[in-house]
Amino acid sequence: MTNLQLLALLPFMVLATAAVVVILLIAFKQSHTVIQVTGFFMMCAVVLAMWFVRDTLPREVPPLLVVDGLAALFTGLIIFSVLVVGLLSYIYFEEREENPKEYYILLFLATLGAAVLTISRHFISFFIGLELLSVSLYALIAYLRNRNNAIEAGVKYLMLAALTSAFLLFGMALIYMETGSMEFTAIGNAITKSGTSVLFLMGIGLIVVAIGFKLALVPFHLWAADVYQGAPAPVTAFIATVSKIGVFAVFVRFAQAIHLHENALAVTVLTVIAIACMIAGNVLALMQQNIKRLLAYSSIAHFGYLLVAFLSGDAGVGAGVFYLLAYSITLLSAFGIITLLSTRRKDADELSGYRGLFWRNPLMAAIFTVALLSLAGIPLTAGFPAKFFILTVGVQQHMWLLAVVLVLTSVIGLYYYLRIISTLFASPPLSPAKEKSLHPLFYAATYTSLVVLMFLLAWLGIFPGFIIDNVQEFLVIR
Amino acid sequence: MILVLMIGILLVGGLTCWLVAQRYPLMGRLIALIAVIIAFLLPVGWYAQYASELTVTGNNWLIDYQVNWIPAFGISFHLAMDGLSFIMILLTFLLGMLSVLCSWNEVREKTGFYFFNLLWTLAGIAGVFVAMDLFLFYFFWEVMLVPMYFLIAIWGDFNRRYAAYKFFIFTQTGGLLMLLAILALYFIHAQQNGGQFTFDYFALLNTTFDNNVTARWIMLGFLIAFVIKLPMVPLHNWLPDAHSEAPTAGSLILAGLLLKTGAYGIIRFVLTLFPEASASIAWWAMLLGVVGIVYGALLAFAQTDLKRLIAYTSVSHMGFVLLGVFAFREIALQGVVMQLLTHGVSTGALFVLAGMLKERLHTRDINQMGGLWTAMPHMGALAMVFVMASLGLPFLGNFIAEFLILMGAFEVSPVLTIIASAGLVLSALYSLRIMQKVFQGQLQTVSEPPKDLSAREWIIMASLTATIIFLGLYPQPVLDTVQGFVAQLARSNL
Numbered sequence: 001m002t003n004l005q006l007l008a009l010l011p012f013m014v015l016a017t018a019a020v021v022v023i024l025l026i027a028f029k030q031s032h033t034v035i036q037v038t039g040f041f042m043m044c045a046v047v048l049a050m051w052f053v054r055d056t057l058p059r060e061v062p063p064l065l066v067v068d069g070l071a072a073l074f075t076g077l078i079i080f081s082v083l084v085v086g087l088l089s090y091i092y093f094e095e096r097e098e099n100p101k102e103y104y105i106l107l108f109l110a111t112l113g114a115a116v117l118t119i120s121r122h123f124i125s126f127f128i129g130l131e132l133l134s135v136s137l138y139a140l141i142a143y144l145r146n147r148n149n150a151i152e153a154g155v156k157y158l159m160l161a162a163l164t165s166a167f168l169l170f171g172m173a174l175i176y177m178e179t180g181s182m183e184f185t186a187i188g189n190a191i192t193k194s195g196t197s198v199l200f201l202m203g204i205g206l207i208v209v210a211i212g213f214k215l216a217l218v219p220f221h222l223w224a225a226d227v228y229q230g231a232p233a234p235v236t237a238f239i240a241t242v243s244k245i246g247v248f249a250v251f252v253r254f255a256q257a258i259h260l261h262e263n264a265l266a267v268t269v270l271t272v273i274a275i276a277c278m279i280a281g282n283v284l285a286l287m288q289q290n291i292k293r294l295l296a297y298s299s300i301a302h303f304g305y306l307l308v309a310f311l312s313g314d315a316g317v318g319a320g321v322f323y324l325l326a327y328s329i330t331l332l333s334a335f336g337i338i339t340l341l342s343t344r345r346k347d348a349d350e351l352s353g354y355r356g357l358f359w360r361n362p363l364m365a366a367i368f369t370v371a372l373l374s375l376a377g378i379p380l381t382a383g384f385p386a387k388f389f390i391l392t393v394g395v396q397q398h399m400w401l402l403a404v405v406l407v408l409t410s411v412i413g414l415y416y417y418l419r420i421i422s423t424l425f426a427s428p429p430l431s432p433a434k435e436k437s438l439h440p441l442f443y444a445a446t447y448t449s450l451v452v453l454m455f456l457l458a459w460l461g462i463f464p465g466f467i468i469d470n471v472q473e474f475l476v477i478r
Numbered sequence: 479m480i481l482v483l484m485i486g487i488l489l490v491g492g493l494t495c496w497l498v499a500q501r502y503p504l505m506g507r508l509i510a511l512i513a514v515i516i517a518f519l520l521p522v523g524w525y526a527q528y529a530s531e532l533t534v535t536g537n538n539w540l541i542d543y544q545v546n547w548i549p550a551f552g553i554s555f556h557l558a559m560d561g562l563s564f565i566m567i568l569l570t571f572l573l574g575m576l577s578v579l580c581s582w583n584e585v586r587e588k589t590g591f592y593f594f595n596l597l598w599t600l601a602g603i604a605g606v607f608v609a610m611d612l613f614l615f616y617f618f619w620e621v622m623l624v625p626m627y628f629l630i631a632i633w634g635d636f637n638r639r640y641a642a643y644k645f646f647i648f649t650q651t652g653g654l655l656m657l658l659a660i661l662a663l664y665f666i667h668a669q670q671n672g673g674q675f676t677f678d679y680f681a682l683l684n685t686t687f688d689n690n691v692t693a694r695w696i697m698l699g700f701l702i703a704f705v706i707k708l709p710m711v712p713l714h715n716w717l718p719d720a721h722s723e724a725p726t727a728g729s730l731i732l733a734g735l736l737l738k739t740g741a742y743g744i745i746r747f748v749l750t751l752f753p754e755a756s757a758s759i760a761w762w763a764m765l766l767g768v769v770g771i772v773y774g775a776l777l778a779f780a781q782t783d784l785k786r787l788i789a790y791t792s793v794s795h796m797g798f799v800l801l802g803v804f805a806f807r808e809i810a811l812q813g814v815v816m817q818l819l820t821h822g823v824s825t826g827a828l829f830v831l832a833g834m835l836k837e838r839l840h841t842r843d844i845n846q847m848g849g850l851w852t853a854m855p856h857m858g859a860l861a862m863v864f865v866m867a868s869l870g871l872p873f874l875g876n877f878i879a880e881f882l883i884l885m886g887a888f889e890v891s892p893v894l895t896i897i898a899s900a901g902l903v904l905s906a907l908y909s910l911r912i913m914q915k916v917f918q919g920q921l922q923t924v925s926e927p928p929k930d931l932s933a934r935e936w937i938i939m940a941s942l943t944a945t946i947i948f949l950g951l952y953p954q955p956v957l958d959t960v961q962g963f964v965a966q967l968a969r970s971n972l
Contacts, residue, residue, distance in 0.1 A: 391657065
């Protein structure tokens with residue numbers, strides 16, 4: 001390994017160090033605040049490291065890893081999301097748990113797993129990254145072990161994730177048997193030379209099942225609502241953003257390497273999955289009274305939209321990245337509001353608890369409203385250009401069926417987003433006074449970051465050009 | 479630049495209202511009024527200065543302002559104004575000022591947020607009338623939707639949430655179909671012009687379609703969005719609910735302005751971008767227009783809820799618009815523009831009257847009204863003017879509009895025109911029923927007789943009355959202003 005290769009991996013090494021530093025800190029000083037602040041600075045260090053190494057990209061680190069523009073983009077998204085999740089975790093756990101320190105170790109390990117996924121170009125690194133992510137998530141989901149839902153959610157995730165790991169390994173083995181290689185590019189070369197066999201297709205199918213599970217695509221979505229509901233709010237935000245971004249990144253890279261878009265069967269299957277996601281996600285969310293479950297179903301629908309970009313091939317990658325960015329900011333601000341409203345005993349997930357929020361706390365309600373409008377894809381918010389770009393690439397590739405389904409299901413989606421919004425603006429019940437026990441500084445910090453997120457949504461909604469240009473620039477680095 | 483300023487003032491004014499009203503609840507309405515007046519004076523002052531120059535040069539476009547917005551996708555921030563846009567802008571701000579005035583006392587809680595929504599709706603509508611980039615047009619199309627949703631959902635009547643949903647989902651469905659159609663047009667244009675991607679209206683005008691099927695589908699995408707807003711009969715379902723549940727200013731804006739965006743869209747985009755495709759469905763559109771005229775009038779006659787009644791009259795009047803537009807005759811198109819103006823004024827006035835009655839009697843049921851003329855002679859007389867306008871009495875604006883439309887349509891389809899004229903008889907029926915039920919007959923037992931108009935209400939009604947009479951007696955300035963656009967349109971579609 002040359003110096004330059006080592007240098008390119010610097011951000012990921014800093015990320016790994018973050019977990020170690022937290023472990024050491026627990027040994028010396030058991031203060032939540034110290035750990036939180038240190039974690040924050042470590043994440044900032046990762047961002048700095050990334051900026052520092054940007055000129056050395058793209059850099060292959062054979063056989064396992066490659067750090068290129070795509071990886072940098074997705075890792076950036078992941079780190080950005082973790083920064084916000086970390087901030088939310090503080091006020092959430094400080095209210096509940098005596099000892100939330102191990103939480104941060106798990107959080108950073110899971111982040112590392114997702115980051116490794118973005119740079120993997122080999123089945124081994126793919127699998128290691130995915131396991132690092134999943135194993136940390138088992139514990140994270142069930143972290144508040146006194147709650148019934150948490151244990152249920154954790155076990156559910158554990159069972160299904162273990163099962164899909166088996167599927168994934170089996171799929172990898174089949175592909176290895178057919179092509180004799182585990183490197184993505186080598187597999188791609190092998191099949192262009194000799195064509196695809198039935199076993200190879202089965203292998204691809206099994207890998208798609210595993211990825212579909214992680215992204216909660218229909219019909220592998222059954223865990224999503226329960227896990228979203230049972231997990232602590234910041235962890236739910238983490239699952240909805242970081243873990244999905246990581247898996248999506250590796251899926252994009254894998255598909256590009258093996259030319260998945262040229263395989264008619266795979267395209268058909270993915271098209272069916274995308275349509276099923278859009279329809280099922282939106283329809284199941286219609287009658288939900290629980291906001292976390294509702295967001296789970298809505299995220300299923302959103303990954304259906306994202307698949308439309310994915311199916312457009314290389315042209316769709318830029319649109320997909322932009323969509324993920326808009327989607328992460330939106331979801332993080334929504335979960336931020338849920339976190340802020342949660343009490344010691346219970347997460348604020350009942351829709352009825354949000355009644356009249358606008359008249360009690362206009363700022364929170366405004367942030368939540370903007371986030372919901374962005375999810376619904378209304379102009380002036382980031383969701384609109386995001387959906388627009390996806391439609392653009394969809395229409396460009398003449399995927400009319402997908403485009404029409406996307407449009408019609410977004411209208412269904414509108415209904416339940418509006419339902420929440422009109423609840424926020426309904427006349428308030430007699431409001432229970434909320435106890436605030438923490439140092440106001442942390443509330444101020446959280447509020448500030450949420451307001452920043454809201455402005456980011458508006459900025460992306462009105463001037464998406466700047467980000468689009470930058471994304472395209474990064475995507476060229478390969 | 480003046481157009482940017484005009485929209486910017488409304489947006490900034492809306493935000494200021496919201497912020498200031500947190501501290502001083504009564505300041506919000508004042509700021510809102512000032513903002514709308516400035517936005518009104520900007521284009522008017524500009525027009526007064528340059529109008530004469532333009533007729534000499536023969537150029538239709540008065541202002542053209544363009545800057546890059548998202549160059550990667552060929553999206554620009556392109557605003558332009560011609561005679562048609564100017565007329566629509568004028569109507570927007572006239573009704574805008576009145577809508578601020580008529581919510582002066584009606585809205586008592588959350589005033590800041592109310593005026594914020596009101597001004598942003600107006601900004602969206604103004605934007606729709608001047609946007610010359612299809613992406614920007616869609617953007618404004620949606621921007622006017624969300625605040626309107628809030629206006630209905632928060633300050634509406636008893637059944638407001640249902641009405642607000644219905645309004646939003648109907649219009650959004652149409653909007654998204656339009657977005658798909660815009661994208662299809664965008665790529666077809668780019669294919670023909672060697673990958674020059676642009677959403678610019680003037681560039682897209684040069685698109686030609688190699689087969690009629692594609693053109694018709696894309697045209698339908700646009701048309702569905704517009705006829706939902708208009709509304710055309712099978713798609714009019716959202717309108718009675720939204721109009722009757724909205725607060726007075728909301729009904730005024732809905733009837734006076736939002737419906738007009740649909741008509742404007744058909745004239746500006748459907749007819750010019752797809753001349754052949756729209757000619758091929760013209761007969762069907764005219765038929766549906768006539769069905770709307772008759773059906774709307776019959777339903778209006780059957781209503782007991784005053785605001786619902788007025789809402790159905792809109793369906794009937796907008797049928798004339800559809801009939802006139804798809805006749806493709808210069809005279810009919812001029813009638814359509816007149817109809818947009820006069821319907822905005824007269825129906826708006828009727829909604830304001832209904833709002834005033836509701837403020838006094840706390841009901842919209844016309845069976846519980848009656849004999850109000852003795853208590854409120856002034857209001858009765860003014861109501862008489864607008865009821866007469868609505869049934870198409872000569873000297874009032876609506877007569878000119880409907881007359882021109884029927885005259886233009888007669889050349890194309892005498893049968894449909896005759897049925898449409900019969901619809902005018904029905905309009906006399908429902909209009910007179912309003913007068914009889916509300917102002918004449920036995921005085922219902924009311925604990926204390928309601929007060930007649932206040933000074934503020936006088937200002938509102940007087941300006942509307944003056945406008946409708948002026949349009950009825952001397953419509954020439956309006957016809958002259960839109961002449962250039964309409965003549966060109968009629969030429970290219972014949």
